[in-house]
Amino acid sequence: MARTQGSHSDITGPRIRKAALGLFARHGYAAVSMRQIAKDVGVQAGALYNYTPDKQSLLFRLMQDHMQDLLAAYGELEKPADAETALRRFVGFHIRFHMERPDEVFIAYMELRNLTPENFSEIEGLRRAYEDSLEAILQDGQKSGLFSVADTKIAILAVIAMLNGVMTWYRAGGRLSLDEVEQVYWDMVRRAVTA
Amino acid sequence: MARTQGSHSDITGPRIRKAALGLFARHGYAAVSMRQIAKDVGVQAGALYNYTPDKQSLLFRLMQDHMQDLLAAYGELEKPADAETALRRFVGFHIRFHMERPDEVFIAYMELRNLTPENFSEIEGLRRAYEDSLEAILQDGQKSGLFSVADTKIAILAVIAMLNGVMTWYRAGGRLSLDEVEQVYWDMVRRAVTA
DNA sequence: GTCTATATGTGGATAGAC
DNA sequence: GTCTATCCACATATAGAC
Numbered sequence: 054m055a056r057t058q059g060s061h062s063d064i065t066g067p068r069i070r071k072a073a074l075g076l077f078a079r080h081g082y083a084a085v086s087m088r089q090i091a092k093d094v095g096v097q098a099g100a101l102y103n104y105t106p107d108k109q110s111l112l113f114r115l116m117q118d119h120m121q122d123l124l125a126a127y128g129e130l131e132k133p134a135d136a137e138t139a140l141r142r143f144v145g146f147h148i149r150f151h152m153e154r155p156d157e158v159f160i161a162y163m164e165l166r167n168l169t170p171e172n173f174s175e176i177e178g179l180r181r182a183y184e185d186s187l188e189a190i191l192q193d194g195q196k197s198g199l200f201s202v203a204d205t206k207i208a209i210l211a212v213i214a215m216l217n218g219v220m221t222w223y224r225a226g227g228r229l230s231l232d233e234v235e236q237v238y239w240d241m242v243r244r245a246v247t248a
Numbered sequence: 249m250a251r252t253q254g255s256h257s258d259i260t261g262p263r264i265r266k267a268a269l270g271l272f273a274r275h276g277y278a279a280v281s282m283r284q285i286a287k288d289v290g291v292q293a294g295a296l297y298n299y300t301p302d303k304q305s306l307l308f309r310l311m312q313d314h315m316q317d318l319l320a321a322y323g324e325l326e327k328p329a330d331a332e333t334a335l336r337r338f339v340g341f342h343i344r345f346h347m348e349r350p351d352e353v354f355i356a357y358m359e360l361r362n363l364t365p366e367n368f369s370e371i372e373g374l375r376r377a378y379e380d381s382l383e384a385i386l387q388d389g390q391k392s393g394l395f396s397v398a399d400t401k402i403a404i405l406a407v408i409a410m411l412n413g414v415m416t417w418y419r420a421g422g423r424l425s426l427d428e429v430e431q432v433y434w435d436m437v438r439r440a441v442t443a
Numbered sequence: 444g445t446c447t448a449t450a451t452g453t454g455g456a457t458a459g460a461c
Numbered sequence: 462g463t464c465t466a467t468c469c470a471c472a473t474a475t476a477g478a479c
Binding site: 061065096099103 | 462463464465466
Binding site: 221 | 436441
């Protein structure tokens, strides 16, 4: 039986999220209107509310999906026994995963303050779970005497902050290949934590 | 002669900037209305326009003042001849200067996309001037064989990104003193760039 | 310099026809 | 499921009285 004219539930939902993703990343959540998103998708503003109860949920779902994807992808990596190899793999994974999703990363970092308190807690929990995976590597390396950092908690945040810096300047087709970027960062991270 | 009743040009201007600073940092430029700022100051919204032609100028001036303060303060530091001491001083300066101005720093990083193109270029120029001062230190250290980094441009951005990470977690009265934080970061930066 | 009042536009979200 | 039409709150900015 033919679908009702103008009915596209299977494709409009993803298109809405994709449009919101791009617009939120470019202009910021607060600066983007539901009408802009609708226009990008090619529907009227009212139609968006068949897919999201409100604008906040749209933002939250984008961030939640991103963080869950991150944790799932990291979970599928094999974990080498030796800490240096594990850290190297973490650095490579982090850079590549984030480079492939610049909009999601940008939003996850910039729009935390636009989440409701409940939604914020949820995202914070996911972020911490990811940081814990790096902490495990650093502590393992310190036990074996391979690594040495003055403060593990700070080192985790410092390494992640350093790696996230890639997103602010790297552009495909630039001076360096992704392999080279990964190598340069790994070199600095390794030296920063090695005993 | 007595001032006109309700006239406070000498104090209202700074209060407006201070209120805007706090509100922009907490909620984001796009999410803050001129009415909110006015309420915070204790005047009506229309009165703000005696001090700023528009909301955009308010944002721009906050960012411009911050970057100019940063460059001026760094310019007044004495510059040790040896690169390691110079880098150590840079790290300490950067951490302390930024920790004392969390709102300004937050805005300078988060609200770049809400500047008009002309204003953006202006701020970008100031930011680059600051990065150049770190580049000079790293290149000096590499000439003397003290430092060794795979890519100087990346190293600059990596170091600054790492240091800026402090702002996301440090709170006065926490586990570590500012001296300790400075020491821990210096330790990582030094190792990351030392030959 | 600040106020009140207002012009003018846009925001999120909903109702009901198709 | 999407549309049109609309409610109502709030946005930036200005005008003119005091």
